[in-house]
Amino acid sequence: MKHLIALIAILLAPLAANAAEVTIAVGRSLPPYVIVDEWRGLEYDVVREALALEGHTLKPRYMAIARVMKELDTGLVDAAMTMQPSSGVKAFYSDSHITYRNYAITLAKHNFTIKRPEDLAGKSVIAFQKATVILGPAFKAAVESNPRYREEVKQVVQPTLLFLDRVDVVVSERSIFGWFANEDEVKSKVDTTQAVRFHPIFPPTDYYVAFRDEALRDSFNRGLKKLRASGMYGKIIERYSGFLKEDGGG
Incomplete structure (x- = not known):
């Protein structure tokens, strides 16, 4: 011993x-x-x-x-x-x-086909601050002329608007979106049990x-x-x- x-x-x-x-x-x-x-x-x-x-x-x-x-x-x-x-x-x-794994996130019920940034055209999109800088030129080109595109500092707003069906697409990092979707502030306002889709249009x-x-x-x-x-x-x-x-x- x-x-x-x-x-x-x-x-x-x-x-x-x-x-x-x-x-x-x-x-x-x-x-x-x-x-x-x-x-x-x-x-x-x-x-x-x-x-x-x-x-x-x-x-x-x-x-x-x-x-x-x-x-x-x-x-x-x-x-x-x-x-x-x-x-x-x-x-x-x-x-x-x-x-970090950023995705285009949608409600499954809409059955959107999104396989590249260009597929976001014509859709209402909310992303995190400076997303057009961080996610590259293809994403910037796809959304810069879209009047229905906006960036939001408060990440808790993203899942709230998506589950309320007030935006078509949320652009967010997967774990960050999931975290805020499980906040009481969100769950008290919306049905977060709705199925979502993660469209992998950005590289990790x-x-x-x-x-x-x-x-x-x-x-x-x-x-x-x-x-x-x-x-x-x-x-x-x-x-x-x-x-x-x-x-x-x-």
């Missing part, structure tokens, strides 16, 4: 020696990925647990997205979440830890954690691999999944 305890201590010693409190820049609250006032979220939990598996502790530093790059550049934080190499920020980027978007230190990035990647292999990653995803009735049509 003494030999076993000694062996465990030896194995854990390098981990303890390299353990660190990692200050990470976290953008504004975006449920279910980041829920600021509850210190949790789908992305938040993935990053925290991946670090923990390597002996590190996450210390979040919440800030506006515009400040994230500056804080990382100046060394005020060790890393930043929800980043992409295309951002122009010089850093050591992790393996992708989270993927992978995000990464940008680190100032290469060794810390490598450590995070090891923790992320452990998280996936253990099944914990999948459980985190399930924890924040919405409960929408989905119809598999096109």
